[in-house]
């Protein structure tokens with residue numbers, strides 16, 4: 001049976017559990033615990049095959065993917081020893097991928113020339129390219145999406161840079177029989193989803209919201225990057241919360257704190273204040289703690305399989321209906337329940 005040949009851009013903390021997680025479900029074929037979908041069409045997680053990768057860090061470039069994921073400054077709890085994939089990490093162009101504050105510490109930029117990305121994608125028969133460059137890398141994200149188009153690969157945009165939300169770009173992929181899914185991957189169960197559910201509950205119960213604040217604390221490279229490039233992430237997170245609120249509700253606020261202690265652990269405090277009967281105050285506080293990159297990689301394993309499934313079943317034009325389940329800023333906004341139904345409908349329509 002056909003495997004999905006996958007290329008990864010950005011071999012950071014997110015790529016590590018993606019490779020380890022795919023290895024885990026491949027080594028344990030009967031295991032389905034922890035998966036959003038054990039099958040998408042006929043694709044299991046074990047049908048994901050990593051064929052090439054791109055990064056700019058000299059500690060990653062030139063290595064095999066399953067070795068490069070252990071380079072500093074990647075940090076995530078280990079799921080399993082990864083399988084030995086053929087994929088090699090090639091030197092991609094840096095563009096706006098690395099801010100000056102990250103150089104020499106989080107990223108040691110390689111002095112190698114960058115490769116012809118589209119050529120490498122083609123040579124390795126890549127079906128799907130997944131984008132995991134740092135938040136705020138708009139130019140790099142657009143570049144890799146264009147290379148995917150040239151090479152005939154679908155593209156999964158896990159970062160907040162606007163790509164899938166640009167209708168013309170989505171159509172360019174569709175016209176070539178490919179799909180573009182994005183933007184900004186949701187965690188399997190993350191703070192934004194929990195916050196959304198709480199807000200929806202308050203609105204169902206007729207409560208006016210006077211404050212909603214999400215404080216995200218983490219210690220990985222992306223959290224350091226967010227100190228300087230938080231605008232898109234903040235917009236993506238608060239935008240998705242705002243969809244459920246009325247005009248007279250408070251605008252959601254989101255903040256990011258880099259703890260300075262290297263860790264894949266993330267802690268989020270959610271504070272919601274509202275007014276019930278007689279304008280009487282009500283307060284809700286909740287805390288969610290997770291291993292952030294693993295939480296994202298779970299959803300990415302569905303996004304990769306959905307991208308290929310839509311191509312196989314010639315449903316490219318319906319790609320936007322798959323996005324709300326998988327991404328924080330999809331082309332069309334839906335509640336989480338509607339998003340899950342739309343996703344399953346796509347799967348059923350081809351059954």
Ligand SMILES: NC(=O)c1ccc[n+]([C@@H]2O[C@H](COP(=O)([O-])OP(=O)(O)OC[C@H]3O[C@@H](n4cnc5c(N)ncnc54)[C@H](O)[C@@H]3O)[C@@H](O)[C@H]2O)c1
Pocket residue numbers: 009010011012013014015054055056057074092093094095096097098107131132133134135136137140158159160184185186187220221222225292293294295296297
């Ligand atoms: N749950 C999650 O972890 C989650 C959820 C949503 C979105 N994301 C997004 O995923 C992305 C990756 O997160 P991460 O934790 O792996 O970040 P990271 O900083 O650990 O890794 C980014 C990698 O990209 C590389 N890179 C930089 N510029 C590049 C370029 N031009 N070409 C190729 N590689 C380049 C860096 O060297 C680094 O290895 C971020 O944009 C983040 O916002 C993560």
